[in-house]
Amino acid sequence: MENVNQADFWQQRYEQDSIGWDMGQVSPPLKAYIDQLPESAKDQAILVPGAGNAYEVGYLHEQGFTNVTLVDFAPAPIKAFAERYPDFPAEHLICADFFNLSPEQYQFDWVLEQTFFCAINPTRRDEYVRQMAALLKPKGKLVGLLFDKDFGRKEPPFGGTKAEYQQHFESHFDIEIMAPSYNSHPARQGSELLIKMRVKA
Numbered sequence: 332m333e334n335v336n337q338a339d340f341w342q343q344r345y346e347q348d349s350i351g352w353d354m355g356q357v358s359p360p361l362k363a364y365i366d367q368l369p370e371s372a373k374d375q376a377i378l379v380p381g382a383g384n385a386y387e388v389g390y391l392h393e394q395g396f397t398n399v400t401l402v403d404f405a406p407a408p409i410k411a412f413a414e415r416y417p418d419f420p421a422e423h424l425i426c427a428d429f430f431n432l433s434p435e436q437y438q439f440d441w442v443l444e445q446t447f448f449c450a451i452n453p454t455r456r457d458e459y460v461r462q463m464a465a466l467l468k469p470k471g472k473l474v475g476l477l478f479d480k481d482f483g484r485k486e487p488p489f490g491g492t493k494a495e496y497q498q499h500f501e502s503h504f505d506i507e508i509m510a511p512s513y514n515s516h517p518a519r520q521g522s523e524l525l526i527k528m529r530v531k532a
């Protein structure tokens with residue numbers, strides 16, 4: 332299981348087209364969240380970590396969000412995204428390990444979580460929470476979806492329960508929403524929690 336921490340593990344899956352997690356479209360609850368944001372949010376600094384084929388990044392870009400950063404440590408989906416969106420700013424396509432991003436260099440108003448948390452080794456969840464909090468500006472938000480289901484701990488996706496997630500996030504975040512998602516993609520109906528949490532002052 333250690334290799335989920337390595338870019339090669341994921342890169343190989345993209346190369347072999349073994350990407351069962353990929354919905355091929357922007358996740359419906361995240362589209363709904365994006366659609367209700369005001370015009371004034373369009374220049375906010377947004378991070379999508381572990382973005383993969385990055386349908387949410389593409390959608391944000393199409394809707395006129397101008398400061399969106401995609402991070403993934405597998406080069407294949409970033410290359411594919413750049414080909415699909417040649418006008419997307421290249422300096423906002425970052426091929427790097429999320430855990431190595433420097434908070435001195437990167438600060439975001441909000442982060443969009445979409446099947447990244449479930450891709451990392453569960454032993455790193457507190458590290459994820461600390462790094463996420465460090466990359467957010469004061470009062471910055473983490474918004475997205477977490478699996479409301481445990482798939483076991485052998486291979487990704489690594490799910491979990493609301494109670495377990497609360498334990499991890501409460502140290503650094505005020506949880507505003509962590510509730511079953513009512514408008515999930517049909518393949519994920521009943522298995523997602525919508526989250527919105529704000530980094531503690």
Ligand SMILES: C[S@@+](CC[C@H](N)C(=O)[O-])C[C@H]1O[C@@H](n2cnc3c(N)ncnc32)[C@H](O)[C@@H]1O
Pocket residue numbers: 335336338341342352353354380381382383384385402403404405408427428429430445446447450451487
């Ligand atoms: C399960 S996939 C999800 C991709 C995308 N969010 C989606 O929903 O289709 C997890 C992604 O996270 C990336 N990833 C895993 N660990 C990472 C890390 N430490 N830093 C950057 N990217 C990482 C993988 O390369 C992969 O693209």
